[in-house]
Amino acid sequence: MTGVAIAAGRPIVLLPPAMPLMTPPRQSVLHRLSGHSMGTNWQLVLVAPPSLVVPDVATRVQGVLDELERQMSHWREDSELTRFNRLPPGGWLALSPDFDAVMRLAHEIAQSSAGAFDPALGDAVERWGFGPAGRYDSPGFKPDERPSVAGAWRRLQHDGSGQWQQPGDCRLDLSAIAKGHAVDAVVAALRAEGHHHLLFELGGELRGEGLKPDGQPWWVALERPPAAGTLPPLRVALTGQAVATSGDYRQGYLDGDGRWLSHTLDPRTGRPVAHGLASVSVLDPCCARADALATALFVMGLEEGRRWAERHGVAAWFALRDGASWRESASPALADWMDEG
Known part of the structure; x- marks a missing residue:
């Protein structure tokens, strides 16, 4: 091919x-909101009546993103992901529903891609200077080029109810999927509140729903x-x-x-x-x-x-x-x- x-x-x-066949309600206008989360910026363009209380929407979006960062950030010492990475071999951790959903999708794509995508790449990420410790832009940093153990994702186990097992020496890094999930989560939250026409962007990942007021x-x-x-x-x-x-x-x-x-x-x-x-x-x-x-x-x-x-x-x-x-x-x-x- x-x-x-x-x-x-x-x-x-x-x-x-x-x-889509559904157009925005008449007299809708564009509202533009922005903020910061997950080490990057977010932007929302929302089609809604002029009377929309914009600060309330911004607070809602920021709340969704902050909660996901609390769960899946490998930069935070208090995140669920960090807690999982520190578990002893054989230890189990009950993940929040969003974290569990991301892990299931990540594991599925790792399997179908034969490991070209891997949610358990945290150790290699650190050794090459792209993690929280040993930053490549720190004075005197040199990458650690020793071969790393591939395929740690294959040893990850879960019980189907949100509990995941640390197989030992497995460090999660969800940088290549967590932002995308955050975009989906924000869109889902807004749609649940009746907003069906919007464009949301987080760190370069975008999702659009519905149309603009002019039908475009x-x-x-x-x-x-x-x-x-x-x-x-x-x-x-x-x-x-x-x-x-x-x-x-x-x-x-x-x-x-x-x-x-x-x-x-x-x-x-x-x-x-x-x-x-x-x-x-x-x-x-x-x-x-x-x-x-x-x-x-x-x-x-x-x-x-x-x-x-x-x-x-x-x-x-x-x-x-x-x-x-x-x-x-x-x-x-x-x-x-x-x-x-």
Whole structure:
């Protein structure tokens, strides 16, 4: 499979195969809210009557995010995740429902991707300087390049009621799925309160629901590598869909030999990803799933990633460095989205 051909230089528009029929109530307006959580910023554009009490909505959103951070942050000493990582071998911990749901999805994607996505990569993340301790930007830091034990996720056990067992020497890191789940959780909370037309973004992961007051979908520009200025413009209509992107340019550092070490690690080797693929974006109704799959496909690389996306029906967009130039490829599942402008 060579992927869907992309016409060089021409603007690209991605439209979902089905658009919503329900339009916002008349006289609705756009309300814009923002805040900070999980080490990044969040933004919400909400379609609602002019009388909306904006501070109440902002408090609701912040409360959802703060609770998820309390559960799943590997930066907080008091989080449930940190408590799990410190359990003795064989110890059990009852996880909060959101944490349990994330772990179940993470385990499922780890299994289906043969470990290209791994929620138990915390030890390698620390040793390469991308965790709370031993930061790569600390004076004198040097990465620990010793081989790490791959596949710790296979030893994770749960009893089906929210209890998970620490198998020993297993350190969770949910950075590649927790933000996506947080986006889903905020959208679910807002929809439960009667808000069905909105766009929410957290640290680059986005999900759109419904339409804008003028009946237009939520148009967003797909994230591209900063150096890929020659790639054609790409706009995505997010309605009932989420998008997440994984790439080697988001965070990393040059080591003593001048090598660029990406923050995305290949769980199968325990080392930073090093191939020509620069980024992968995934479109999916579930932002947590899009988040995790973007990481898994990026770890796989272009050829393996495209084959996996084709087998599993994943709508994915790949950006590849090709010497001094760039080229892009779309998975077959994204073909129904494409409408050249």
